[in-house]
Amino acid sequence: MAKKSDNFLADITKPKIKHLSYLDGLRFGLGFGVGILILFSLLGAVAWGVIYFLHIH
Known part of the structure; x- marks a missing residue:
């Protein structure tokens, strides 16, 4: 569970913001x-x- 939440946080902070920020x-x-x-x-x-x-x- 901890690994999943860490990955989730990493996904939120790193690559998705740049990818989603434009469309969002x-x-x-x-x-x-x-x-x-x-x-x-x-x-x-x-x-x-x-x-x-x-x-x-």
């Missing part, structure tokens, strides 16, 4: 960007709705 970073970046775009569009829609509502009333 890309996926995270895309998800983050899309989330921010959705968030900003929702905030914009809410702000526009509030301004529109205040202008009418």
Whole structure:
């Protein structure tokens, strides 16, 4: 069990980070960007709705 966990730690720290960081970073970046775009569009829609509502009333 100790050897397995050591190998697991070595796998996490050494080669996989370089190999996975590109794809994971890309996926995270895309998800983050899309989330921010959705968030900003929702905030914009809410702000526009509030301004529109205040202008009418």
